[in-house]
Amino acid sequence: MNSVTIRNLLVRGMLAGLAAGVLALVVAYFLGEPRVDAAIAFEEAQAHSHGHGHEAEVEVVSRGVQSTAGLATGVLVYGVALGGIAALAFCFALGRIGRFGARATAVLLSGAALLAVHLVPFLKYPANPPAVGDPDTIGKRTALYFLMMLLGILLAVAATILGRRLAPKLGNWYATVAGGAAFVVAVGIAYAFLPSMNEVPHGFSGTLLWQFRLSAIAIQLVLWTAFGLIFGHLAERVVPTKESAAARSVPVTP
Known part of the structure; x- marks a missing residue:
């Protein structure tokens, strides 16, 4: 695979990551953010009940900005970055994991990435909403x-x-x-x-925790599924199939 093809696949991977990020952003906003708001409300209620409400830190960025512009920036940059990395991994994997075409390789790679990059660590150390987790152990976690x-x-x-x-x-x-x-x-x-x-602190809703973690899985599922399908379609336009390569190799007779 020459450098021009790799560059074209990298650009298409980043574009596919951006498109997948938009879909994941919709899921994050409608499924994830309501659970984050509920967790923040629990955290504030706990601080107030313990008499620490007056010690609350002043927000540098408002919650409204965090849940809109901040969320969009984070998810879209994440999608573009992972799209670029996955495109480079695709360049290496194509033809080395079996006799699969570009589209099938992209889908298989996306599924493997979802499993290895997200589900494997998630099942051991699942995502936590605000109010869950000791701030002193965040580095260790x-x-x-x-x-x-x-x-x-x-x-x-x-x-x-x-x-x-x-x-x-x-x-x-x-x-x-x-x-x-x-x-x-x-x-x-x-x-x-x-x-x-x-x-998990005492009194925190188990249902809320479960819903937050399911939304985290849903975001990644939408992101990687959309990326695999979109990038597979775009990659097929760059990587020639065996049929098209054979057709080009057949000499045209007058």
Whole structure:
């Protein structure tokens, strides 16, 4: 794959990430923000009941700006950045993970990214709304989350390599099952050895916590699904299919 093709795919990946980010923004605004507001209300009520309302810090950025312009900026920049990174990963993965075309590779890559980058660390260290979590442990929690994310990516790559090496002996189906099983076992071992963090305050609504975490999953699900479909469509216009390459190689007879 030449540099021009890679550059074209990078641009299309960032555009697809932007479009996917717009869809994820809609989900974040209508599903996530109401839960954030409810969590903030609980936090303020707890501070008031303990007599700490007068110690509340002055907001540098208002809640209205945070839930609109701030949310839009964060989600869209996140989508563009991940779109660019995923496009580069696509350039490496195309033709190396199986005999898949550009569209199928984009969808498979998006699904693997959703699993390894988000779901694996999320199941161990799920997202928390305001009022949940000790401020003194935020550094530790962040480090553990990114460690679990890194492990998820490395284990997904290792499982893919294992499946590719087993394919000649077991066939594609059983090799895929073996690679997937090895991935699940390795993630389970990582879960068992890494420390857990349970810092939900007394009295916090379990329903609200559950709804917030479901909305966090929904945002990522929409983001990566939309990216895979949009980028797959755009990538097919850049990466020639086997049929089109064969058609160009056939000499035209007068």
